[in-house]
Amino acid sequence: NAGVTQTPKFQVLKTGQSMTLQCAQDMNHEYMSWYRQDPGMGLRLIHYSVGAGITDQGEVPNGYNVSRSTTEDFPLRLLSAAPSQTSVYFCASSYSPGTGNTIYFGEGSWLTVV
Amino acid sequence: AQRVTQPEKLLSVFKGAPVELKCNYSYSGSPELFWYVQYSRQRLQLLLRHISRESIKGFTADLNKGETSFHLKKPFAQEEDSAMYYCALASGSRLTFGEGTQLTVNP
Numbered sequence: 720n721a722g723v724t725q726t727p728k729f730q731v732l733k734t735g736q737s738m739t740l741q742c743a744q745d746m747n748h749e750y751m752s753w754y755r756q757d758p759g760m761g762l763r764l765i766h767y768s769v770g771a772g773i774t775d776q777g778e779v780p781n782g783y784n785v786s787r788s789t790t791e792d793f794p795l796r797l798l799s800a801a802p803s804q805t806s807v808y809f810c811a812s813s814y815s816p817g818t819g820n821t822i823y824f825g826e827g828s829w830l831t832v833v
Numbered sequence: 834a835q836r837v838t839q840p841e842k843l844l845s846v847f848k849g850a851p852v853e854l855k856c857n858y859s860y861s862g863s864p865e866l867f868w869y870v871q872y873s874r875q876r877l878q879l880l881l882r883h884i885s886r887e888s889i890k891g892f893t894a895d896l897n898k899g900e901t902s903f904h905l906k907k908p909f910a911q912e913e914d915s916a917m918y919y920c921a922l923a924s925g926s927r928l929t930f931g932e933g934t935q936l937t938v939n940p
Contacts, residue, residue, distance in 0.1 A: 723876075752928070759842060761919060762877075762930040777927065809877065811928075822928060824877040 721745050725810050725825035732800040732832045740795040740828050742810035748823075750813045751793040755779065755806040756827070762809065768793055769815070800832040835860045837922050839931035846910050847939050854905040854934045856894075856920030865923040866903040868894055869930075872916045880905075880918070890914070910938045 726741045752767035764777030768787040784796040810825040836859045868880040881889045883896040894905045915938045920931040
């Protein structure tokens with residue numbers, strides 16, 4: 720059971736480049752989400768999805784796109800990378816958020832935009 | 834809007850000393866609160882949740898609705914407890930995290 724898998728683990732981008740962070744889970748979870756982790760700011764929700772075909776914005780969605788074509792996958796796209804997007808990105812999943820349901824996190828993706 | 838605040842960014846204690854990591858929240862409904870731990874460069878792991886009132890690795894946390902707090906406590910800190918700790922509040926489809934507290938337990 721792989722849990723939540725994120726790729727790549729490390730990436731360096733030039734300003735203006737685009738890229739996709741991949742996230743896959745094999746637990747048949749309906750709920751998936753992306754967070755960014757910055758020093759002194761904790762984890763902030765970028766986008767989330769409550770099921771295939773359904774996505775919604777979180778706290779800091781600007782500059783990011785998501786889609787959820789399957790239950791297993793929830794990729795995060797950076798359309799035109801900016802230095803302010805240098806961060807550690809975590810994907811998470813659970814059966815559903817809230818009561819009694821554990822949220823599982825991926826190992827993180829370290830992104831540097833130069 | 835919901836909000837979680839962890840007033841201490843850094844906390845340093847000696848091994849064997851008691852430790853308390855503070856968490857305050859603001860939320861208009863009935864809160865569902867969690868503590869997550871992140872060891873150095875590893876993924877976040879659920880430490881405990883208020884609804885189950887369990888004790889994990891000697892840590893406990895009590896929800897105080899009057900003071901809107903969910904402080905994490907351990908009577909005798911160990912070196913292996915050194916990590917980043919996040920308090921989080923769940924509401925519907927969203928999980929809101931505090932800023933995190935970096936705990937260092939010195940030998």
